[in-house]
Amino acid sequence: MTEAFLHYLWQHQMLDKRLATTDGQPVVVISAGTLNRDAGPDFFNARLTIDGVEWVGNIEVHLRTSDWNAHRHTADPAYNNVILHVVYEHDADITLHNGRQPLTLELRHFLHPSIVANYDALMAPSTVDAIPCAKRLPQVPKLITGSFLDRLVVERIQAKSELVRRLLDESRGGWEQTCYWLLAHYFGGKVNALPFELLAKATPPTLLARWKDNPQRLEALLMGQAGLLEGYFEDDYPRQLQADYHALRQGASLIPIDAALWRLFRLRPSAFPTIRISQLAHLLASTSSLFSSLLTMTQVADIERLFACRASSYWDNHYHFDQPTAKSSVKQLGRMQADLLVINAWVPLLFVYGETMGNQHYKDQAVALLEQLGAEDNAVTRQWLSAGLSPANAAQSQALLQLKNHYCYSRRCLDCRIGHHIMKHTS
Ligand code: SF4
Incomplete structure (x- = not known):
């Protein structure tokens, strides 16, 4: 008790x-x-x-x-x-x-003994990964589960909004800058999120704006500020980037971040910082204003197209400067990575924008984008699948992540609508 x-x-x-x-x-x-x-x-x-x-x-x-x-x-x-x-x-x-x-x-x-028994069953010790109510889930009406997931997806977006608000605060309310910083953060994935965020903050918006239509100059600026253009290079491409970067440095006080911050451990080569930085440069060059462009896009397919930026052709057969690879392949940001940018960066930013502007339309649009994306396939969604709960789209798979991590894991069954239904009904 x-x-x-x-x-x-x-x-x-x-x-x-x-x-x-x-x-x-x-x-x-x-x-x-x-x-x-x-x-x-x-x-x-x-x-x-x-x-x-x-x-x-x-x-x-x-x-x-x-x-x-x-x-x-x-x-x-x-x-x-x-x-x-x-x-x-x-x-x-x-x-x-x-x-x-x-x-x-x-x-x-x-x-009522049956209510106490239901509670005891939900609170019974189990493995950390288990969903304690898995056996009872099929008895919960879809209407109850569906409406609870609708609430949880908003909770999930709000939880992700913390980073947006921090960056928005640091940029003094600059939506365009926050958008760039946030996307850069998620370009780094789990391993290089911090150095990417530091890199984005180390590149002055004025220089980014000046070289908007020149992807190679943008790449030189980003590679240089990432600390990756120090030393001697054999290949023409890095030598050209180096020359461009030194020219850019003449007129601006640029301080690169520490190159030792970059991590390669357990990364697929296609996610190496060199490749991602080049892709980011091409994304920045593809539109005059990232935030304003994204704001007009109501179809996730359009956003995926914008995010599907490819690295410069030099990277077709390189992962590092001066080290050619045997095989050649175009290094384009894949659809899965583009969708992760939508889920983790754009949707929370759009939601916060709606909240800040007092405009429900943008908040609804954020959820609608998730509904257009297919459900994620990961360890947590597979667990729900085996318990009989199959997410129809990314809004529902995000909601199920929220449910597992913030309710089931800490046994918040008394705050959960599914738990409330189970508590009232005998098995
Ligand atoms: S929190 Fe809800 S979904 Fe999770 S185990 Fe408890 S009752 Fe089931």
């Missing part, structure tokens, strides 16, 4: 209807009150009749009556308006700060 479960039972009145206080007075709940997660009593403004007399006031919930004393509530006048002390087990007499003794309801006499 936990206090959180007692709160839940009281809030939803999942109790025997024939309630009575410890001294035998019948209790009828007209309103359970409003759950208070801050300091003070657990429920505000409950309405009850006790022995036929109507009471309006607060409810305090504890596992045991003696917890009142352990929490020193007698010394706190904020609890003077408690009209009923709801406990699992009554084991002590208590008084309020004003000297009154509140009535007590001992819940263990009024619980």
Whole structure:
């Protein structure tokens, strides 16, 4: 038994209807009150009749009556308006700060065994990866699951928005700059997100704007600021980039980031920083204003086309300067990477833009883009699949990630609509 479960039972009145206080007075709940997660009593403004007399006031919930004393509530006048002390087990007499003794309801006499059994089953120890309610999922109506996933996808986007807000703050509200920084961050993937973000911040917007229509100059600027153009090169291509970068440096105080920050460990060669930097340069050169262009795109296919930028032809047979590869292949950003940029960068940015502008249209558009993308295939979505829940699109696969990581993993079944349905129904 936990206090959180007692709160839940009281809030939803999942109790025997024939309630009575410890001294035998019948209790009828007209309103359970409003759950208070801050300091003070657990429920505000409950309405009850006790022995036929109507009471309006607060409810305090504890596992045991003696917890009142352990929490020193007698010394706190904020609890003077408690009209009923709801406990699992009554084991002590208590008084309020004003000297009154509140009535007590001992819940263990009024619980439904099936609800307690459902709760115990959900809370039973299991492996970290398991979905505790997997066996019961097929019994949950699709309407309930679907509407909960609709809420979770928004929660997921909001969680991803934290990075957007940080960058927006650092750029002093510059949407174009935030868009560039954010995309650069995700160009780096998990391994090189930080150096890519630092690189983006180390490239002055004025220089980017000046060389907008010259991908090679942009590549020289980015490679140079990435610290990758130091030293001597054999090939003409890096020598040209080096010369362009030194020319750019003449008129601007450019400080490259530390090249030691770049990581290659466990990276596919096509995701090496050299390739991604060249692709980023071509993306920047493909439009005069990334953010404004993206804002007009309502079809995910158009965004995928914009993001499908290819690296300079030198990289067709190189992963490093001066080291030709045996095979040649065009290094174009794949559709999967483009979709990850949509999911992780553009959708949260568009959502925050809608929130900042007070324009629901952009927030809806952010969710609609996810609905146009196919469901992701990863360890978590495969787990849901084997439990019988198949995501129809990326909005639902993102929602299922949120559910697994932020509800199932920490057993927040009492906050989960699926859990709420399971709790009320016997298997
Ligand atoms: S949080 Fe919800 S979906 Fe996850 S195990 Fe609990 S009831 Fe099931």
